[in-house]
Amino acid sequence: MIGLATQVERGSVVIAIGGVAVRVNTADADFLAMLEERYAGFVTAETGADARAEFDFDVELVPPAFADPDADLSVAYRSGRWFMQRGDFRAELDPASRRGCIRQSANPYSIDAVLRITHTLVLAKRGGFLLHSASAIRNGKAFLFAGVSGAGKTTISRLAPPDATLLTDEISYVRKIHDSANGESYVAFGTPFTGELAKLGENTSAPVAALYLLAQGPENRIDPVTTSDAGRELLANMLFFAEDSEMVHSAFQAACDFVSRVPVYRLTFVPDARVWELIG
């Protein structure tokens, strides 16, 4: 029967962000190499089909010829599966088997979006979230700097002193940790999701000490924020894609829990390094 079937050799890479490992399988060696380079530092040492991962995606590469490349993102839960779709990709994830598939062209942006969506879905169930914020570790504690585009996430990252470890300049990864000794707390992890700085965060983590809501002004200062304002602003900066009611409620409760436990301040700063004298 030789010649009747051709077995396609598939390669795999396991990308672990925030302690959640996602295996990506592809038959395209160039795409695999691109993933290994793009997520360097977050690719686990274990590779191949035997590497342990929480989620498994098969990537089918297609020519970049979708009907509408600028179509909006939609994430919907139907018949026990998550369906993710944007102008440049279509993906599905079965949360029960933890297997999914992605149909996209050979580019790094589509799979990056699928990874972000997958992590928001995972985190929402576990009391955590992805946040539009820079984050860094200083003196063993993590600090988050949240704000919309232009608020200063890249600037505060660029101004970070040498003793600060940058976790991300764009998308922070926050997990709720249950500890029998300390109860519930929050830990920030490094991410490969970059902003203008185009520099991957360090793949490390630390307990979250504070969230700063960024504002630019004539002086460096820290002001208190009411819990309700903190909750509103945290929700406004959270990445959340699903329109599923249960997931929305989970995200809402995660935000409320976070601001009830973690100090939140408004950080007004001028763009110079002295602002870091107020941090840590």
Next chain:
Amino acid sequence: MNKKIYIARSPRIAARMLGQEMLVMSGQGSTLFTLNPTATILWQAADGATPLDQIVEHRICTEFQVQPEEALRDAESLAEDLAKHGILQISDQPIPKPVASVHSSQQPESQPESQPRSLKR
């Protein structure tokens, strides 16, 4: 004799008292609202079993020192507004409790205006 009105919290809503403000989020459309003090009282008292006039008499008139007739008219209008946003359910009969609910903590209340904001990015 006036018809009784009953109000219940929508099962599609998640709510949380943060500081002095009641935040509620609709699962549909990911819309966030901040309830004003009167809306917060209605939300907290909306058990589906207590008629609105009793809620007004025992919770609103005592809190704001307002005449019952005027307070009831305002409360009916507010309840309808909250129902339009999917926050409350309104009926002329007692409303049974849903099997599972997503509501959370409720305590004292205060502060301004319903304010929708989107969670979507």
